[in-house]
Amino acid sequence: MAEKFNLNRVSMPKQEPGVRARNFKEVAQGYTHEMAMEEAKRCIQCKKRNCVSGCPVNVNIPEFILALRDGKMPEAVNQLKANNALPGICGRVCPQETQCEEQCTLGKKGAPIAIGRLERYVADWERALPSSQKPATKIGPSTGKKVAVVGSGPAGLTAAADLAKLGHKVTLFEALHVAGGVLMYGIPEFRLPKEIVQGEVQYVKSLGVDVRLNSVIGKIDTVDELLSDSYDAVFLGTGAGLPMFLGVPGENLNGIYSANEFLTRTNLMKAYLFPEYDTPIKRSKKVAVIGGGNVAMDSARCALRLGADEVYIVYRRSREELPARAEEVENAEEEGIVFKFLTNPRKFTGNAQGWVTAMECDEMELGEPDASGRRRPIVKPGGGITMDVDCVVVALGTTPNPLVPATTKGLETTKKGTVVADEATGKTVKDKVWAGGDVVTGAATVISAMGAGKRAAAAIDGYLKGR
Amino acid sequence: MYKILHREDLTPQIHLFRIHAPAVAKKARAGQFVILMVDEKGERFPLTIGGWDRKEGSVTIVFMEVGTSTRKLAALKKGDSIYAFIGPLGIPTHTDNVGTVVCVAGGFATAIVVPVAQALKDAGNRVVSVMGFRNKELMFWEDKLKACSDELIICTDDGSYGRKALVTEPLKEVLEANKDVKMVVAIGPTIMMKFASATTKPFGVKTIVSLNPIMVDGTGMCGCCRVEVGGKTEFTCVNGPDFDGHKVDWDVLMARQKSYTDEEKRSLELWQNHCKSQMGGKA
Numbered sequence: 001m002a003e004k005f006n007l008n009r010v011s012m013p014k015q016e017p018g019v020r021a022r023n024f025k026e027v028a029q030g031y032t033h034e035m036a037m038e039e040a041k042r043c044i045q046c047k048k049r050n051c052v053s054g055c056p057v058n059v060n061i062p063e064f065i066l067a068l069r070d071g072k073m074p075e076a077v078n079q080l081k082a083n084n085a086l087p088g089i090c091g092r093v094c095p096q097e098t099q100c101e102e103q104c105t106l107g108k109k110g111a112p113i114a115i116g117r118l119e120r121y122v123a124d125w126e127r128a129l130p131s132s133q134k135p136a137t138k139i140g141p142s143t144g145k146k147v148a149v150v151g152s153g154p155a156g157l158t159a160a161a162d163l164a165k166l167g168h169k170v171t172l173f174e175a176l177h178v179a180g181g182v183l184m185y186g187i188p189e190f191r192l193p194k195e196i197v198q199g200e201v202q203y204v205k206s207l208g209v210d211v212r213l214n215s216v217i218g219k220i221d222t223v224d225e226l227l228s229d230s231y232d233a234v235f236l237g238t239g240a241g242l243p244m245f246l247g248v249p250g251e252n253l254n255g256i257y258s259a260n261e262f263l264t265r266t267n268l269m270k271a272y273l274f275p276e277y278d279t280p281i282k283r284s285k286k287v288a289v290i291g292g293g294n295v296a297m298d299s300a301r302c303a304l305r306l307g308a309d310e311v312y313i314v315y316r317r318s319r320e321e322l323p324a325r326a327e328e329v330e331n332a333e334e335e336g337i338v339f340k341f342l343t344n345p346r347k348f349t350g351n352a353q354g355w356v357t358a359m360e361c362d363e364m365e366l367g368e369p370d371a372s373g374r375r376r377p378i379v380k381p382g383g384g385i386t387m388d389v390d391c392v393v394v395a396l397g398t399t400p401n402p403l404v405p406a407t408t409k410g411l412e413t414t415k416k417g418t419v420v421a422d423e424a425t426g427k428t429v430k431d432k433v434w435a436g437g438d439v440v441t442g443a444a445t446v447i448s449a450m451g452a453g454k455r456a457a458a459a460i461d462g463y464l465k466g467r
Numbered sequence: 468m469y470k471i472l473h474r475e476d477l478t479p480q481i482h483l484f485r486i487h488a489p490a491v492a493k494k495a496r497a498g499q500f501v502i503l504m505v506d507e508k509g510e511r512f513p514l515t516i517g518g519w520d521r522k523e524g525s526v527t528i529v530f531m532e533v534g535t536s537t538r539k540l541a542a543l544k545k546g547d548s549i550y551a552f553i554g555p556l557g558i559p560t561h562t563d564n565v566g567t568v569v570c571v572a573g574g575f576a577t578a579i580v581v582p583v584a585q586a587l588k589d590a591g592n593r594v595v596s597v598m599g600f601r602n603k604e605l606m607f608w609e610d611k612l613k614a615c616s617d618e619l620i621i622c623t624d625d626g627s628y629g630r631k632a633l634v635t636e637p638l639k640e641v642l643e644a645n646k647d648v649k650m651v652v653a654i655g656p657t658i659m660m661k662f663a664s665a666t667t668k669p670f671g672v673k674t675i676v677s678l679n680p681i682m683v684d685g686t687g688m689c690g691c692c693r694v695e696v697g698g699k700t701e702f703t704c705v706n707g708p709d710f711d712g713h714k715v716d717w718d719v720l721m722a723r724q725k726s727y728t729d730e731e732k733r734s735l736e737l738w739q740n741h742c743k744s745q746m747g748g749k750a
Contacts, residue, residue: 265683
């Protein structure tokens with residue numbers, strides 16, 4: 001029996017490290033039809049369906065893989081999209097290795113099914129179809145209820161799509177000039193092409209969602225005004241957009257960016273295409289990125305593609321504690337990014353024109369585990385190194401933007417600025433208001449935000465239908 | 468898209484647009500700003516709100532042609548549309564009744580000072596205004612500022628109109644003559660706000676300035692607009708744009724404003740070449 005299982009997954013073609021480090025084109029190039037079929041055939045269609053429970057939005061994984069294997073592509077699309085409005089995005093940026101794929105039965109003996117790659121293949125197949133040939137999505141009968149969704153990132157897009165499918169009239173408010181939130185401003189083109197994001201936004205619009213761009217809720221109408229105006233419920237998916245800084249001397253020197261600014265200029269404003277696009281970014285030579293998460297990896301890899309000669313990831317703990325996905329760390333290393341572990345900036349110095357020229361760092365060592373369960377970094381006495389830099393990107397994480405909580409009466413927030421909401425339903429303590437995604441959890445993953453959007457949509461639907 | 472309902476050229480380089488943006492107009496208050504993008508490839512840049520008409524659903528902006536973005540904007544006509552127009556952002560200027568207030572307006576910022584002076588006047592303050600321009604040709608809105616001021620002092624750098632002086636000179640005299648001045652609002656080029664703040668400091672009079680650092684999103688997301696105020700880092704877009712002028716680290720602000728001087732030059736050259744080629748090389 002065992003010999004019938006193919007324990008090796010089909011690898012995904014990627015741009016060569018030396019080439020891709022200098023362009024913004026997508027690194028991973030996706031399966032061909034043959035590759036997808038070969039990988040789909042590996043799925044043993046086990047009865048346990050562990051993969052589905054490993055997925056925050058419970059995608060019908062065995063079903064879509066079966067349809068794919070049988071060459072029934074429209075069926076594969078329908079199965080995939082039944083629980084996931086944004087498969088082209090998830091197939092690219094979900095940490096499958098800790099979710100669906102980690103639960104895969106085949107993983108006990110060999111490599112789990114490459115679920116993410118297959119998801120991407122099916123989503124891309126559909127995206128290439130002319131709109132007239134795309135499998136139609138069933139939309140429930142109109143309920144006459146109106147829901148305002150605030151923020152068009154992964155949580156908001158998912159909640160909006162689900163609510164629209166359930167027959168509610170949805171208005172999606174976005175502060176920026178394009179929809180997609182962090183998918184547009186944060187995740188770089190080479191990991192998630194913006195065309196893919198806009199394709200999925202288009203799908204959400206096709207469900208009848210009215211997207212209002214350039215609309216900063218709290219500054220135009222407040223949540224209370226939305227509710228007293230005409231909306232029956234509000235979902236807050238405003239994300240975690242407020243950057244954290246180190247709070248050390250010299251941090252306001254020129255050339256020091258928050259990762260949000262660095263990535264927003266590069267991705268959202270397309271500064272890598274300056275001067276065709278009007279927004280500039282400094283073309284620096286020696287860049288230090290502070291932090292060890294996915295955002296730090298994205299920033300470092302952008303810096304390289306913008307033409308830097310040397311890019312460093314400076315992280316205060318060791319390799320083992322890096323919060324970034326292993327795949328992203330590997331990609332970064334392949335491209336030539338240098339990791340400096342157990343190193344933490346304590347001061348920036350600059351020239352007479354106010355530009356950063358050097359970064360003084362403490363050397364760290366690991367002590368006892370802290371609240372996060374990771375060993376706490378402590379300063380090694382007497383140590384210290386100085387790095388010459390002309391650009392620093394601070395990628396220490398983000399906290400929720402206080403704009404909406406501060407202008408909404410009766411919302412409960414934590415010390416960290418997150419909105420308090422029930423985990424199962426997203427219900428806040430305020431009547432008719434739900435919340436989900438990073439605004440509730442603090443910065444997390446795209447898929448966990450989508451899961452929260454999905455649960456909240458179900459809860460809002462229940463409320464609106466009087467259940 | 469946001470339609471230009473009205474265009475007026477206050478001087479050859481300074482323009483006033485009334486933009487159709489009902490949601491912004493509904494909430495706009497003096498001292499707040501908007502973020503604009505002229506077209507899809509444009510920069511996001513801030514302009515302080517110069518006025519609003521809630522009935523018409525319009526917001527007034529006044530701007531001077533400086534770089535690519537403002538020149539692109541200036542190339543638009545009545546009836547054309549702007550790609551993105553976001554606001555009203557930032558915290559409105561505090562315009563409570565405090566007694567006597569001095570409003571200092573430098574150059575095209577006069578357009579921003581007028582609604583602030585008006586709000587201060589409406590609140591019951593005695594408003595003394597000082598407006599300064601480089602020369603007479605660049606001046607506008609003397610009548611508007613006069614209408615909401617109890618006293619108006621005009622000066623030009625070259626003496627072509629009003630007094631030959633920088634605004635700091637009459638400002639100092641007003642403070643010397645009026646011991647009851649409770650607040651100064653100084654809005655204009657950064658260098659003017661710096662020196663206006665230095666002028667008022669010995670008098671211990673609270674001085675509000677409206678800072679104009681480089682911004683990207685304008686909603687607290689990027690931190691590009693961070694400034695140091697009283698030794699603390701503040702984001703101008705969400706905690707400003709108004710700050711205590713005596714506490715602002717002007718050197719940090721001015722250095723940060725120059726972050727992209729080279730790129731701005733390059734971008735402008737490209738735009739100017741583009742304009743020339745559009746005009747068949749006759750420009």
